[in-house]
Amino acid sequence: MFDKILIANRGEIACRVIKTCRKLGIQTVAVYSEADANARHVKLADEAWLLGPAAPKESYLRGNRLIEIAQQTGAQAIHPGYGFLSENEDFAAACEAAGVAFIGPPASAIAAMGSKSAAKQLMEKADVPLVPGYHGDEQDAVLLAREAQRIGFPVLIKASAGGGGKGMKIVERTEDVDAQLASAKREALASFGDDKVLIEKYLTKPRHIEIQVFADSQGECVYLFERDCSVQRRHQKVLEEAPAPGMSEERRRQMGEAACNAARAIGYVGAGTVEFIVDTLTGEFYFMEMNTRLQVEHPVTEMITRQDLVEWQLRVASGEPLPLDQAGLAIHGHALEARVYAEDPAKDFLPAIGRLDVLRTPQEGEFVRVDSGVVEGDEISPYYDPMIAKLIVWGEDRDTALRRMRQALADYRIVGLTTNLDFLAQVVAHPSFASGDVDTGLIARHRDELIPPPQPASADTLAIAALAELLDIEATAEARRGASADAGSPWHLANGWRLNEDTHTELHFRDTFDECTVVVHYRGDQYLLEIQGQTLPCSARRREDGKLALVLGGRQLTADVVRRENEIHLFAHGGHAVLQRFDPVLDALEEPDDGGSLRAPMPGTVVALLIEAGARVEKGQALLVLEAMKMEHTIVAPQAGMVTELLYQVGERVNEGVELILLNSDS
Missing domain, CATH: 3.30.700.30 (Glycoprotein, Type 4 Pilin)
Structure with missing residues (x-):
């Protein structure tokens, strides 16, 4: 077992890894950007080293510097967490070349699954069922548009090198292909440094079910059952649970064995997740992708298996065999995870930034767990993912877990910025979710109920x-x-x-x-x-x-x-x-908004201008695309009128609230 490791990540996952290392008596080295100098993971680690400015490419993505720090501190291994360099084959290979263990799969396995297109081609050869689509290397826009027509609308354009909903667009009709393709490629390039995409048939009512696998260097592989991750917004998971509602033992075995076969086919070692999309109409399941790292939602698997998956990672990476074989694993009860985000559900889940003036979490114990990388007084910045915490509950059965989740959400207190807590409470209380009738369209289908309009004070x-x-x-x-x-x-x-x-x-x-x-x-x-x-x-x-x-x-x-x-x-x-x-005598009247300008909803970078100065526009017409937190946000005209001035150009960074475009309204 290692004596000392470096954690090449930040926030909640860094704190999570430190917790297990402390239990095992392993020293930890944290790294941080200038924006994270006072972060919780920095304070929890045994020592911490500055990487650089806030931007990830100048800090957390500096692979060579991470390896240098590991060598200087005597760290024997690097835990990449998730995101950043966790699925970067070059970084894994560089660790190996430097004599530092990479707590993850070999570079060859990351390479095999790193490209969604290549992975699907590999699975196709292994007779794993795939959703109809185009997974080729040719990226000519005309060819991609033709392939979309061949597959049949609706189709899903996906970044080949990434995940997390970034670079993912649903296209309903032919005339939208070019714009959505261009947007997907921009997001893919910004997030993953690779604008390659694939196209698949978009299933209208699918479930997203993933299998947790673990393999060791002795060639053994097990599956730690499934997680249902169907409840999503912006193609990103927001609620996960294990086991999946309605999953039969036979289907669980079929999917688990298929996942292990996929892992064995690429010589996998460590923790991995094989993601499947399940057609709720036919019951058929199709390979979607493999995440060659620990998942955000791993706690629900830990709760139902009573295993510490980070400890498994450390033991396997140090050369030990798997702690248990398949016969030794069993499901105990039911677990739910809710991702608490700084975001505004009423504004299409637009990320929020600001200070956590008040942060009070539910009481943790045997049934309730809170994984977080922030404390009261911390800032949610525009540089990183806006997740505040993961709230995980366990129950003897799903109904008990649901009741505990409802209570835990009711006990959460956050003041200082907009969060999705009320939205999460609406989801877990909704009859469809409560009954287990879940699919990836649940939020969109029940949006009006889950995000009700504000009501007058009672x-x-x-x-x-x-x-x-x-x-x-x-x-x-x-x-x-x-x-x-x-x-x-x-x-x-x-x-x-x-x-x-x-x-x-x-x-x-x-x-x-x-x-x-x-x-x-x-x-x-x-x-x-x-x-x-x-x-x-x-x-x-x-x-x-x-x-x-x-x-x-x-x-x-x-x-x-x-x-x-x-x-x-x-x-x-x-x-x-x-x-x-307010005091009606002293209350000052605010100046009325003339509606003639458009302001940035959050800090970001202008990535596209869709109009020119002097152009006439209609209400709702797309004017500008702003990239913030690696997601694109389209700014539209609030009313018809003439664009009198473009205040920023493509590539320029803007602050929250600044005027982007001057519009002379017709009204």
Whole structure:
């Protein structure tokens, strides 16, 4: 076994590897970019070395520098995590040449599966069923368009060298092929340094099921059962589970053996995942790709097999045989993983950046696990994937696991940026997901239910916000009284006293739709709240854990309330609501937006200009393509008009909120 390893990655996976190394008594060397100088993985490792600036190509993708650091620190092996150089055959070969063990498969295996096209050609020779498509090397645009016609629409254009939904486009009709092909190639080149694509028939209601395999240098290979990764947005997984709902023992065995045969065919060693697409109409499964690394979703496999897959990786890479054979592996219960992202589901899951002002995770234990690379106060930057954490739960059966996931999501608290927590809660509560009726179209099919439009603040929300404000006002008054030489002064009172009037006060809030006023009448140790035409007797106290214990009209409940300047974040009933507190006398009116400019939704790089200055455009017409976090975002005209000026050119980097195009509106 190794005594010391270098972890050539960052964030959550680096922290995950450090955890197992600490358990085994292995020292760890972390690496970091300038943007990650204070990151959690840097603090957890035994030592950490600076790689360079924030951009991955100047830091985490510097293979030669990583090997140099490993040699200088005496690290015997490099764990690549996932992403970055984890599936880079040249890096694996360079490690081997430098005498540093690569904790992953041999370079030859990465090469065999690194190209989706080559991998499919290899699987075709091995009689593994493939989805109809074009997997050739010729990349002429005319030929690719012709192949798309031959296969029949809809088709899926995919980056041959990558994954994670990058460089992947669905094409529904002939006239869209050229634009989608160009976009897929740009994304592929930006993400993987290779713009080669393949084209496949797009199955309209498939399931995405993958098999976890493990092989050792003695030639043995096992499968650690399957994961269902069908719930996806932007072709990226968001919820995973193991085992797959409705999977028969016979189909599990067939897919597991096929996955092991694929691994043996390329001389595989270490952890790998063979991904299959399953036609829900026929039950047939087809090889999709093989990921020659540890997967993001590996924790659900760990939960149901009671095995530490990182420990398996370390043991196999050090030359040991597999810890267990196939007969020694069994499924125990059911596990679910939800990926908590900084993103806005209502804006087509646009990634978000910002500071984690508040980050409180569910209580971890036997049934709940949180894998994360960030802590409260950290920044989610535009340079890397916006995943905040992975929330994993286990249950004796799927229903129990679902209940625990719902509770764990309800216990999560994040303030400071937009997240997908409410969306995840909607998914796991949806009847289709709860019943196991899952496929890759689930989110799109139920989008209106899973991402409902915002609703006006309810009476409960306003009452909770008002009571939280009243407790803060009383606490401030009490502190002021304690610090005053005249503790009996009436100026320290916070009881809404009015001359010749009932003791009351007014609290003003603003939600997405309107301004709301709550009139508070003081009644000893209680309040009467006038809200939305009703009067509600209420009381409140702050518990030792900071939560509010409330009584609303005879109903008792608890809530978390977080203040962020004038924003009030309320966590109650398993949901998250946001209100603004304002003073109508002092509140300044914002200048109205004339609608004549278009702004960058996030930091990025201009990769395409689709119009010229002086052009007339229609509402909804595509104007510019911005690449951010290795995904393309198309900026469209908010209304019809004339483009008066293009403020940035292709290749220029822009900051969030800057004007990109000036548009003289017709209205």
